[in-house]
Amino acid sequence: SLLYSLEGDLSLNLFSSRSTLPFPGNQEQYEVFILDLVSNLFGEGNDIFNEGEWTRAIEMYTEALSIAEYANSEDITVSTVLLEKLYANRAAAYLNIGLHDEALADCENALQLNEGNHRALYRKARALKELGRHKEAYDAVAKCSLAVPQDPSVIQLTQDLAKLLGLKIRKAYVRSKVRLSSDKPMGMALGMPDVTPAPPAVDLTNNPLAETHEFKQACSNCYVKTGHGVLDFTLYSKDHKCKKDILLGRIKNQLEKSWKPIRPRPTKSQYVGPYYICKGKVCRYPGHCTFAYCQEEIDVWSLERKGFICRDLLFDPFGSSSKMHLTVPKILQEHHGIFMFLCGVCFDHKPRIISKTNKDDPSLCSHSVTKHAFEEHKCLVHVLKENTVCYSKIRPYSPQNQMDICRHEVRYGCVREDECFYAHSLIELKVWLMQHQLGITPENIVQEANRFWNTEAKKNFYLVPFQQFPTTLKKFGPPNLKMQFVCGQCWRNGQLSEADKNKKYCTAKARHSWSKDKRVVLVSSIERKKWTSIRPLPTKKPIPSQFEICMHVSAGKKCQYIGNCTFAHSTEEKDLWTYMKDNNIVDMEQLYEHWLQSQKPGWSEEASNSAVKDNTKHIHMPTDYAEEVAGNHCWLCGKNSNSDKQWQQHITSEKHKEKVFNSEDDQNCWQYRFPTGTFRVCERYLKGTCTEEETCKLAHGNEELKEWKERREFLLMKLAKARKDHLIAPNDNDFGKYSFLPLKDMDPPN
Numbered sequence: 001s002l003l004y005s006l007e008g009d010l011s012l013n014l015f016s017s018r019s020t021l022p023f024p025g026n027q028e029q030y031e032v033f034i035l036d037l038v039s040n041l042f043g044e045g046n047d048i049f050n051e052g053e054w055t056r057a058i059e060m061y062t063e064a065l066s067i068a069e070y071a072n073s074e075d076i077t078v079s080t081v082l083l084e085k086l087y088a089n090r091a092a093a094y095l096n097i098g099l100h101d102e103a104l105a106d107c108e109n110a111l112q113l114n115e116g117n118h119r120a121l122y123r124k125a126r127a128l129k130e131l132g133r134h135k136e137a138y139d140a141v142a143k144c145s146l147a148v149p150q151d152p153s154v155i156q157l158t159q160d161l162a163k164l165l166g167l168k169i170r171k172a173y174v175r176s177k178v179r180l181s182s183d184k185p186m187g188m189a190l191g192m193p194d195v196t197p198a199p200p201a202v203d204l205t206n207n208p209l210a211e212t213h214e215f216k217q218a219c220s221n222c223y224v225k226t227g228h229g230v231l232d233f234t235l236y237s238k239d240h241k242c243k244k245d246i247l248l249g250r251i252k253n254q255l256e257k258s259w260k261p262i263r264p265r266p267t268k269s270q271y272v273g274p275y276y277i278c279k280g281k282v283c284r285y286p287g288h289c290t291f292a293y294c295q296e297e298i299d300v301w302s303l304e305r306k307g308f309i310c311r312d313l314l315f316d317p318f319g320s321s322s323k324m325h326l327t328v329p330k331i332l333q334e335h336h337g338i339f340m341f342l343c344g345v346c347f348d349h350k351p352r353i354i355s356k357t358n359k360d361d362p363s364l365c366s367h368s369v370t371k372h373a374f375e376e377h378k379c380l381v382h383v384l385k386e387n388t389v390c391y392s393k394i395r396p397y398s399p400q401n402q403m404d405i406c407r408h409e410v411r412y413g414c415v416r417e418d419e420c421f422y423a424h425s426l427i428e429l430k431v432w433l434m435q436h437q438l439g440i441t442p443e444n445i446v447q448e449a450n451r452f453w454n455t456e457a458k459k460n461f462y463l464v465p466f467q468q469f470p471t472t473l474k475k476f477g478p479p480n481l482k483m484q485f486v487c488g489q490c491w492r493n494g495q496l497s498e499a500d501k502n503k504k505y506c507t508a509k510a511r512h513s514w515s516k517d518k519r520v521v522l523v524s525s526i527e528r529k530k531w532t533s534i535r536p537l538p539t540k541k542p543i544p545s546q547f548e549i550c551m552h553v554s555a556g557k558k559c560q561y562i563g564n565c566t567f568a569h570s571t572e573e574k575d576l577w578t579y580m581k582d583n584n585i586v587d588m589e590q591l592y593e594h595w596l597q598s599q600k601p602g603w604s605e606e607a608s609n610s611a612v613k614d615n616t617k618h619i620h621m622p623t624d625y626a627e628e629v630a631g632n633h634c635w636l637c638g639k640n641s642n643s644d645k646q647w648q649q650h651i652t653s654e655k656h657k658e659k660v661f662n663s664e665d666d667q668n669c670w671q672y673r674f675p676t677g678t679f680r681v682c683e684r685y686l687k688g689t690c691t692e693e694e695t696c697k698l699a700h701g702n703e704e705l706k707e708w709k710e711r712r713e714f715l716l717m718k719l720a721k722a723r724k725d726h727l728i729a730p731n732d733n734d735f736g737k738y739s740f741l742p743l744k745d746m747d748p749p750n
Contacts, residue, residue: 034071038064038078042086054093061090084113088120095126103127118147125157134164149408150415150720162421208309209299213251216259217244230283230293235259249296265301266290275301326434328448335427337384339449344379345372347393351632351726354640380442382427388638392425397435405429412714413721476598478575481523485592487512488520516589523572534573536588537580538566547574636660636727651727660722661715661738675708677740
């Protein structure tokens, strides 16, 4: 400011008229004088802007830009960072006085210097909105939200523009069909597609890949495997009665003309991220690999998952079934689980609380302290029990919903939560499509789900209690084995003791505790008729396609392996392990639950706990459902905690913290090493003299450094979401290898 006040009028006249008056000093002093003058004018403009004098601020920014232009003609370089700030700040001043065209031009200039300047993107969106160019405005704010997804101003502007766009094009869209943009990469989780209201109907007979792909039918007789690779097939054109049970596809206008097989989309997992191509030329899991084998497979799977394409109609596009409507039974057959109502207030609480209807007063929820009106606040939820329990909220369907999965929710959790127009899970997307097609209400969805599982239960020769999770096992256990669970301590002492009627102690006089770590499973084959103990299923990943007998045991010797041998120690153990793998039973606890239900329909460990007498002391432990106690629920781990002490123990555990930052799906997104916390390029690596290789704490090249910074921002988003959901203690900064995240010495945003 002092320099500007001393040189004020002279400098203004000097640079505006491009005068050649001599400067009293050498060339270096001249350059310093000009750069300081631009910087001081920028600072002066900011001070005046903060005082609300926007016209004067524009004058300061304009003069600074004029001097910068003059400096450029004199081969004096003004920092691009300063220039983009000058343009962006002048745009903000223009917006405040209503000069939207000028603001838009300045935003464009700033973005030419740095296309990632989120302030310029936000101000560009505001200017376009005021100019009535809502579609362009939404595109700009969509890019901005990727950089600062938690900014409340960006969130509000996005919502306002989405509503304006929905009102503007709703009538036009009713007359149009669902069309997918061909320039968007297939198989990628689309971040912010064009905002459009929900389509009036998804016409699956209209193949959205018709312009870019071509498909063909074949069978194993004419499409023959000729090598060990996943795509080593040859198509023969010979006369035969083709079964046409294999779908082939290829992309048009490519040099590679070979037909590639397109397998059925894997549906065992609830994965909603982008599909990736299998890395190995020879797949280790042929037949059930969940990775795609080619880009054509990714394209079909991606659209099939969103409900925009039907695989059956690719075989017969002119068949009798012109449309494939989603129904509740079809959804449950594919995704399993059940639909039910939970208290919406408790479900949206931070941290999440799972509460159903109160047993004493069904009009209220089961929360132990605050009893909410259940009918008024109930929300539809899909509940899936696998290794843990996953609760997926199904938000109310509205015409403004976008039929795509939210990119933010898939990666690190959407901060807009219920305000987001995109589906937050694959099951929510399927339900929205079904509601749009059939107009079915949430109440009818719950009724249809209960009716479906009751029908399935009758087919399996037993009834499933209301709102009990169904099992698809018709006859439990391998057909040649008998099974029972006994007390492990008694078994080691040569006794067979089962559980008492309350499933709390064994029936021996010693009354050993009947807990999951104290019981063992015994099986007896028809051939041997001898009870044999079975070890837990090996935790080695990946699980082998088939189990083998240990070579020491086969030779009649004792196993010499130190540790947990992953080979079966008996034929019975091999048969039971194979049965558990084929039926997705991952541990002995889950095996015990299924066995209980097969012994007595509807009986399970949880049901046995509720049968304990009132005068018996009972300690509540974290369970999968917490039926009796509505405690905090961790949606990351799928676990309930029934007290504050248990909750604090859970969220401070190392296993939980690893879940916060890491998932198996994230590993496919990165190419380089995990960040070390030092975000600089190794100078020795650039010179070719770095000998530390993988142990070097510095980045090996600009590409690795760029990925490290992207990964840091990604992890920070996950951490912010976890803190918002109270899944991390407020003052907890001990994250092990992720501890570099909360540090404040990070590079400031441009």
